[in-house]
Amino acid sequence: MNDIYPKTGKTLYLNIIWHQHQPLYLDPESDQLQGPWVRTHGTKDYYDMAAILEKYPNIHFTVNLTSSLLSQLQTYYIERLEPFVDVKTNRVNAKKYFAKYGGKTDPWIDLALKPTAQFNDQDYRYLLTNVWNAFGVSEIIISRFPEYKSLREKYSQVGKDGLSEQEIREIKFWFFLASFDPDFLNHPQKLVTGVSINLTDIIQKNTDGTYTLKGKITEESCNRIIAETYKVLAAIIPIHKRLMYHPNTHKGQIEVLTTPYYHPILPLIYDSDLAKLSQPNDPMPSRFHYPKDAEVQVAKAVNKFKQTFGTKPTGMWPGEGSIAHDVIPVFARQGIKWIATDQKILERSKTGANPCFYPYAVFPENDSSIKNAVVIVFRETELSDKIGFVYKNYQGEDAADDFIRGVLRYVSKDGEQDRLLTVILDGENAWEWYRYDNDGKTFQNALYRKLSKLFETRQVVTTTVTEYINGNPRRNIPAHPVETFPKIEWLYPGSWINANYDTWIGEDEENRAWEYLLTARKDIEVSGIIQPDPKKPTPRENTKAWYAYRAWESMYAAEGSDWFWWYGTNQNAPAGDKPFDRAYITHLQNIYKYAKLAGGKMPKREFEPITFDSSQKTIRQAQGTMAQSQQDLVTVVFQCDARGMYVRKSLYIVGNHEELGSWIPNKVRLYNDGTHGDEVADDSIWAIEIQLPVGAEIEYKYTNSGAMGNWNPGEEFPSINRKIKVEQKETGKMLVKDRLGTL
Secondary structure (H helix, E strand, O other): OOOOOOOOOOOEEEEEEEEEOOOOOEEOOOOEEOOOHHHHHHHHHHHHHHHHHHHOOOOOEEEEEOHHHHHHHHHHHHHOOHHHEEOOOOEEOHHHHHHHHOOOOOHHHHHHHOOHHHOOHHHHHHHHHOOOOOOOOOHHHHHOOHHHHHHHHHHHHHOHHHOOHHHHHHHHHHHHHOOOOHHHHHOOEEOOOOOEEOOOOOEEEOOOOOEEEOOOOOHHHHHHHHHHHHHHHHOHHHHHHHHEOEOOOOEOOEEEEEOOOOOEOHHHHHOHHHHHHHOOOOOOOOOOOOHHHHHHHHHHHHHHHHHHHOOOOOEEOOHHHOEOHHHHHHHHHOOOOEEEEEHHHHHHOEEOOOOOOOOEEEOOOOOOOHHHOEEEEEEOHHHHHHHHHHHHHOOHHHHHHHHHHHHHOOOOOOOOOOOEEEEEEEOOOOHHHOOOOHHHHHHHHHHHHHHHHHHHOOOEEEOOHHHHHHOEHHHOEOOOOHHHOOEEEEOOOEOOOOOOOOOOOOOHHHHHHHHHHHHHHHHHHOOOOOOOOOOOOOOOOOOHHHHHHHHHHHHHHHOEHHHHHHOOOOOOOOOOOHHHHHHHHHHHHHHHHHHHHOOOOOOOOOOOOOOOOHHHOOOOOOOOOOOHHHOOEEEEEEEEEOOOOOOOOOEEEEEOOHHHOOOOOOOEEOEOOOOOOOOOOOOOEEEEEEEEEOOOEEEEEEEEOOOOOOOOOOOOOOOOOEEEEOOOOOOOEEEEEEEOOEO
């Protein structure tokens, strides 16, 4: 596809931020992770998304690595596996591993290393029936591995007792192999650590894009896949170190960020009553107001980052993009120079202008000193969400072209102020849903190839916020001093979801969890256990000081956002809410356990489970970023019969969901070429497959060949919309058949 685009104005600076986060899956009582997703995304996303830049030296972007992700990666997958992995022979000393750390990483590693013939009932539960099990991959991923899919289908028909020992062995193996990035499956790769990974003797890629095994899976194969997994996971931090941008030397391509340590909704930890400003009609729990805890969460993250990367972070992504004017001083005091959130927050803030393509300066209350200003950038919602939710139904090259054209709409005219356009989204959840582009690899390569060409013509220059502010003479990027940025008088409190905090506070379950948290916080405050200085080293184990440290760590962990995310009805975990509920309650109980061991005076408390059966929940539709990837989704096939009608270019669908263009006409096209759900090419029955949340009430209509954003020509029924309610079907797909212009 052509990489040349007409030049329409001056250079546009593009700031891409990939947010990499996993909740804390740790069961603090057993010291074992209960979810495998740090590992699966580690081998599928975290390494290759950074390493890809080595092919594109003129591309710069930002990666946010949360502390909860880093700590799980380092402790449970690197430190606890490293002593037992021989990277030269690709083998794990299973006997020594089990003696030291059996049951102390994630359960699926134990299953891979344990002979299948020795499995007990608990092993089978983890493999097959656990809320997170070996078939817990997307339909798109498993369809690329027909042998894996066949095993799942057989299990669904005959159950565990109908599977042979060999089939059980293959299932545990596939759960690892299917989560490797296609770069690792297609070709030998030399990692940044100097070790190589080569899976081509195990698996082959077929002409239809699927993968099949070359030989029989043995226990040796299962042992080896753990060694291969370890090699990739151990290279994630080193690849980010190698490519890390250094402001003083202007070398490197990636600015690395982090998030407040346990991923709290920082404004709610600072003062939960801030939610009343953006959610005036929602019931609220008793006020949780602990500014010092908010400070500690940021300080601990800065310390963790420095320990990991040897320098302090310049910027920070607040958990879920959650900000408020009140927490600006917290960032400023910890040396954080810039933060980010969504443009919906900008639109509600007090500022002289509100285009999202400028960075803004925000100052602590009653402090106009430039040195204490915090720069804030706002994500362009449409472009960000296109990568996350829309392009999964595109061919990779088409998606990259559409994205570039969307970016170029923001180019300013010569003589106007420089613009910094910001795109932010999760760098881990989107790719597994890319139906026509394995793991989004074609899209990513096409995007960086096109942006490299646009860098050469100075039409679009990718940069990071720090690089944009300070300038980079190596890349001909001028400095943009903070004092030249427009100022925000008052920053609206909210997150990148719904421009409020209603995913974490305001419903019965959520509010009950906040009441629990407040009870525990009040108890530890008067216990006599002094709140530790986050800058001091961890005390020696099994001392009173260490137990005091563990009590406060349990408190901070309970302040994390991920527990509150799953409470209430606006999110519904595919695996159910109970694992998170159990972990949250355990953190609360550990506050009391460790405080008492530290000599503190703590009352006796019982915290009952909070969540009820998630199958009985009526899901309150969450809108915007991150909402879609966390809900049960159904593939809806829209077919529109236009036989006998003139279609100059294409039919389009438009409706009240972001997958349908959010009522922007002629944006989401249908197909008549035998792809995207179209059954017969060139038969004038146009189609598209779109994934929509179960229970969503969808309104939509079709348009015919108009320009994007324009209703004429071709709008169906100007005052009437088509309507459906998304339902789960036994076939796995919901088919909607329409006739253009006829209800």
